[in-house]
Amino acid sequence: MxxxxxxxxxxxxxxxxxxxxxxxxxxxxxxxxxxxxxxxxxxxxxxxxxxxxxxxxxxxxxxxxxxxxxxxxxxxxxxxxxxxxxxxxxxxxxxxxxxxxxxxxxxxxAEPGDLLCPTVDPTMQVILDGLTPLPAAICNRRYDVLGFNAAYDALFPGATRATAPNGRRNTLWCAVTVPDCCNPFVNREEELPRMVGVLRTSYASHVGEPAWEEYVRALCEVSDRFRELWESQLVAPTVTVRKVFRHAAVGAIQCQASYLTMPGFPELYMVVYTPAAQQDRERLEWVTANPQAPVVDHTHR
The missing domain is CATH 1.10.260.40 (lambda repressor-like DNA-binding domains)
Incomplete structure (x- = not known):
């Protein structure tokens, strides 16, 4: 029939x-x-x-x-x-x-896997590496980190390394699950509403898709703050914003985050962090040149 x-x-x-x-x-x-x-x-x-x-x-x-x-x-x-x-x-x-x-x-x-989470090809990795000491990464609309350079890794290890929370290389997951004392975001309460609003704006094109529904459900389960923001129905555009990171070795680093679209991959974007002042640039250069420097000054048991 x-x-x-x-x-x-x-x-x-x-x-x-x-x-x-x-x-x-x-x-x-x-x-x-x-x-x-x-x-x-x-x-x-x-x-x-x-x-x-x-x-x-x-x-x-x-x-x-x-x-x-x-x-x-x-x-x-x-x-x-x-x-x-x-x-x-x-x-x-x-x-x-x-x-x-x-x-x-x-x-x-529903974006097929090779469009939503493709392998970053060598040419794109060369571009990322060439932007050092500016931290740069390629992400998708769910904040998964698909490729990054050494400066981004030094600045944001919670979203790039094997120790990332729950094994997820994901900036939003890092932002809502890492404790305040160890979270790389200094201005997290300012950032979280915007990040969740951007996520909900993207979610409108993916309602009902299993991968997206599982991702949102998991975030709601691990973070009361995320669930509160998600249920508020806040939406927000992707725009250049100020971010403040902390690093135990150098202190606070202020950057402007710029987002660049990628033709052929509508679900992906490149984010590049530009230091706000000369002091921030010098601190970025130092942490990039010293990747083994401890990011936080204590450990959790």
Missing amino acids: PLLESRAAAPAKGPEPTRRTELAAFLKACRARVTPQDVGLPPGLRRRTPGLRREEVAQLAGVGVTWYTWLEQGRPINASDQVMAAVARALLLDAVERSHLFRLAGLPA
């Missing part, structure tokens, strides 16, 4: 008209690129257009022909993520194309 044929005629709230038009054009273009041989169908005769026919896509996806035709015509019809995933498979879409399809359909676009 087609997955959605019984609902084809029901009134629906689909994506807005402009996105429906873009969705229709994208589907037609993708269908034209796939030959019957690509999906194990006989080539057939008298094909007036390249690629698959609409009925063939509907058959492969397990949906009604009428429903799929309406989808390609840009009509306002319902489309669940399960059905759109079936359409994506039928059209042999890759991970980027699948995410684009979901966004055009007005559905949460």
Whole structure:
């Protein structure tokens, strides 16, 4: 039975008209690129257009022909993520194309692992290293630290090293779980509402995704402060902000955090910390040159 044929005629709230038009054009273009041989169908005769026919896509996806035709015509019809995933498979879409399809359909676009948490390639690592002594890192929208340079490691070991809380290389996790006496953030109470607000803004595009839901649930379990801020529904933009770090060897280090987007990876950004004054620059240079210097002046038993 087609997955959605019984609902084809029901009134629906689909994506807005402009996105429906873009969705229709994208589907037609993708269908034209796939030959019957690509999906194990006989080539057939008298094909007036390249690629698959609409009925063939509907058959492969397990949906009604009428429903799929309406989808390609840009009509306002319902489309669940399960059905759109079936359409994506039928059209042999890759991970980027699948995410684009979901966004055009007005559905949460679950980022595949290689987009959300890719391995930082050597070229990007060279850029990070070249920014030293400015601390710099590549993170995703959940604050996972995917790549960093020596200066960032020296400044923020709680988010980069094997001793990171619960083994998570994650700046927000570090900010809410490391005790006040050892936390690298001096202005944590100023920072936390902004960080949680930025997280909730990003979360709106990922509601219901297992990885995001597990992450938020875990943070709520380990931190009452995070749960309080999360339940406040605060949202915030990603903007250049002042951060104050502490290091036992040199004291406080003030920086401006700037965020740079990364074309091709919409879920990633590069953060670069610029020292606020000459004293801060000198302290950064010292801790980077002396990575074994203790970050805090005591230990916990």
